[in-house]
Every structure is written in structure tokens, then in C-alpha cells.
Amino acid sequence: MKYQFLLSRLITKRVDELGVQILELSIQDDHVHLFIEARPDTVMSKFVGRLKSYLTKSLIESQSELLQKFPKRNLWARGYFIGTCGVESEVIQNYIMNQ
Numbered sequence: 001m002k003y004q005f006l007l008s009r010l011i012t013k014r015v016d017e018l019g020v021q022i023l024e025l026s027i028q029d030d031h032v033h034l035f036i037e038a039r040p041d042t043v044m045s046k047f048v049g050r051l052k053s054y055l056t057k058s059l060i061e062s063q064s065e066l067l068q069k070f071p072k073r074n075l076w077a078r079g080y081f082i083g084t085c086g087v088e089s090e091v092i093q094n095y096i097m098n099q
Contacts, residue, residue, distance in 0.1 A: 003063065007032075007055065014054045018047060023089060024096040033096040035089075044082045052076045 004027045011034065015022055020042065024035040038047065056075045060066050066075070 003059065006062065007059070010055055010058050011051070014051055018050060020047065024093040026096045035092050035096055048080050048082070 007027055008025065011025060011027075011032070012022060015034075015036065019039065021037045022034065023037055024033070026033040038044070052075075056073055059075060060070075060073060067073075
């Protein structure tokens with residue numbers, strides 16, 4: 001993926017600013033896996049919305065050619081999946097690392 005390194009840096013920066021810890025991160029051509037540890041009072045829908053908004057703004061500002069490909073700034077799908085960890089965290093981390 002052309003923007004993998006930049007996207008990784010941006011995600012790491014923004015997640016840290018939002019007070020969340022990344023346990024594992026995997027960036028694929030068509031999706032991102034983000035395994036995090038967050039405080040119980042973190043509203044995940046707001047977290048995801050803030051992260052997507054920040055990433056869209058930052059990517060378009062630094063990579064202007066994205067506006068040609070995504071003129072409506074729709075870099076992300078509307079949906080997302082969030083699950084709570086009911087298994088050993090190592091299982092999830094191994095899954096993400098092996099994507």
C-alpha cells in the first residue's frame with residue numbers, strides 16, 4: 001500500500017492524543033485492523049469518528065492526489081466493527097499480525 005507508513009504514523013499519533021493504547025495495528029490495502037486498550041468510559045463511536053475524520057483531513061492535506069481519486073473525501077466506509085475482548089489478547093494480536 002502506497003500510504004501505509006504515513007497512515008501508520010497518523011493513526012499512532014491520533015490514537016495517543018485520544019488517550020488510547022494500540023496493542024496491535026495492521027494496515028491492508030482495503031482495511032485496517034486496530035486492536036486497542038481504552039478506558040471503560042471511552043465512547044467508541046466517537047473515537048472511531050474522530051480517528052476517521054483526522055485521518056481523512058491529514059491524508060488529503062499531505063497527499064493532494066487523493067482528492068482526484070476521492071473528490072467527496074470518502075476515504076473510509078461508513079461502517080466499522082468493534083468487539084470486546086473475551087479471549088486472550090494474544091489470540092487477537094496473532095490474528096492481526098498474520099493478516
